[in-house]
Amino acid sequence: MLLEQVRIFLEQYTAENKLAQSYVEERLQQFTAAGAVDYTIEEMDYALKLAWRNSNKCIGRLFWKSLHTFDRRHLKTAQEIYEALLAHIDYATNGGKIRSTISVFDPSVRIWNHQLIRYAGYKTANEIIGDPASVEFTQKCQELGWQGAGGRFDVLPLVIQVGDAAPVVFDIPKTHILEVELRHPTLEWFRELGLKWYAVPMISDMKVEIGGLDFVSVPFNGWYMGTEIGARNLADSERYNMLPIIAEKMGLDTSKNMTLWQDYALVELNRAVLYSYKEDGVSIVDHHTAVEQFLLFEKQEQQAGREVTGNWAWLLPPMSPATAAIYHRPMDNTKHKPFYRYQQAPYQ
Numbered sequence: 001m002l003l004e005q006v007r008i009f010l011e012q013y014t015a016e017n018k019l020a021q022s023y024v025e026e027r028l029q030q031f032t033a034a035g036a037v038d039y040t041i042e043e044m045d046y047a048l049k050l051a052w053r054n055s056n057k058c059i060g061r062l063f064w065k066s067l068h069t070f071d072r073r074h075l076k077t078a079q080e081i082y083e084a085l086l087a088h089i090d091y092a093t094n095g096g097k098i099r100s101t102i103s104v105f106d107p108s109v110r111i112w113n114h115q116l117i118r119y120a121g122y123k124t125a126n127e128i129i130g131d132p133a134s135v136e137f138t139q140k141c142q143e144l145g146w147q148g149a150g151g152r153f154d155v156l157p158l159v160i161q162v163g164d165a166a167p168v169v170f171d172i173p174k175t176h177i178l179e180v181e182l183r184h185p186t187l188e189w190f191r192e193l194g195l196k197w198y199a200v201p202m203i204s205d206m207k208v209e210i211g212g213l214d215f216v217s218v219p220f221n222g223w224y225m226g227t228e229i230g231a232r233n234l235a236d237s238e239r240y241n242m243l244p245i246i247a248e249k250m251g252l253d254t255s256k257n258m259t260l261w262q263d264y265a266l267v268e269l270n271r272a273v274l275y276s277y278k279e280d281g282v283s284i285v286d287h288h289t290a291v292e293q294f295l296l297f298e299k300q301e302q303q304a305g306r307e308v309t310g311n312w313a314w315l316l317p318p319m320s321p322a323t324a325a326i327y328h329r330p331m332d333n334t335k336h337k338p339f340y341r342y343q344q345a346p347y348q
């Protein structure tokens with residue numbers, strides 16, 4: 001029952017923020033008198049940080065206390081929500097010195113995008129141009145009237161729905177989009193591949209349950225771990241599938257696995273990602289440093305008397321996993337609420 005779950009959340013908020021126990025009863029009485037649960041910005045801010053700290057698949061949790069919260073629960077029209085999303089993008093991007101940020105909207109708002117900035121995928125008769133992971137959403141945007149340029153790196157529009165009104169499509173002006181053109185520290189030909197990626201990953205399709213209330217529009221961003229771009233987005237055969245092309249350019253023998261040509265290409269692609277982001281002053285973390293930061297997070301949590309939970313398979317980087325200390329031990333994947341979780345897409 002709702003108020004019971006609200007009580008549990010308020011108990012944790014009160015204990016961790018060293019407030020008087022009477023705070024819980026006061027707040028429950030206010031909610032009962034008002035006939036609605038309306039968390040303060042301080043309660044929301046704590047809950048959203050806590051949900052990050054509880055997210056078992058996240059390797060970046062060392063910085064959970066530095067999350068910046070924008071309270072946008074009062075916004076009602078698609079236009080003002082669009083403007084709030086542009087403000088989030090600008091604040092988070094910060095010229096490349098990325099700030100972990102989250103915006104929380106009224107539960108009647110839905111953002112149809114998987115990420116605020118992501119590339120379109122165009123499926124034609126015999127090929128896919130752009131990001132294959134975006135084909136379905138790109139088709140949805142086209143049905144809603146969006147005209148893409150048909151290129152490999154077209155940024156998709158924001159699709160915002162308020163209540164059960166028709167969704168509204170908004171282009172993101174280029175001035176708000178920071179991207180990094182990929183080049184390699186020593187392989188001069190790498191630049192000719194014409195590869196780039198956007199600076200800030202901003203997940204916009206997850207929800208968080210706080211004391212029994214579902215917040216279904218909580219776009220959040222951090223910065224990338226290099227392997228996400230270099231070992232998955234640009235490497236997967238069902239994504240940009242760049243390994244064969246890079247191996248060819250490297251002059252490797254790609255006719256048999258035993259030459260480990262895929263592994264050679266993978267390392268050079270990931271070196272190019274880290275080198276380019278670093279040189280452009282865009283925040284990024286390599287997977288070895290990210291693992292070290294996670295080990296620090298574990299130590300910090302244990303010193304605070306809290307058990308650390310994690311999803312072993314997701315926390316291991318997709319490159320050289322056995323170089324990560326956490327590879328060699330099991331992990332408790334218990335789920336503690338609140339945490340960020342998947343939800344049914346509004347258009348499926």
Ligand code: HEM
Nearest residue numbers: 052055057058059060063100220221222223224225285340
């Ligand atoms: C600050 C830098 C951060 C880094 C480097 C980082 C890194 C990562 C990485 C590499 C993943 C795995 C993603 C994948 O394999 O697709 C992940 C997952 C996740 N992160 Fe973080 N993260 C950061 C900040 C955040 C923030 C600010 C939040 C939320 C407030 C967050 C919440 C999550 C969640 C919920 C997942 C699991 C996503 C899923 O289930 O698909 N992370 N993170």
Ligand SMILES: N=C(Nc1cccc(CNC[C@@H]2CCCN2)c1)c1cccs1
Nearest residue numbers: 060201202203220221222223224225228
């Ligand atoms: N660095 C990041 N990466 C990240 C975090 C959460 C979710 C995702 C996207 N994960 C989904 C993809 C697609 C299938 C497997 N990975 C990326 C962050 C995104 C937002 C905050 S940090």
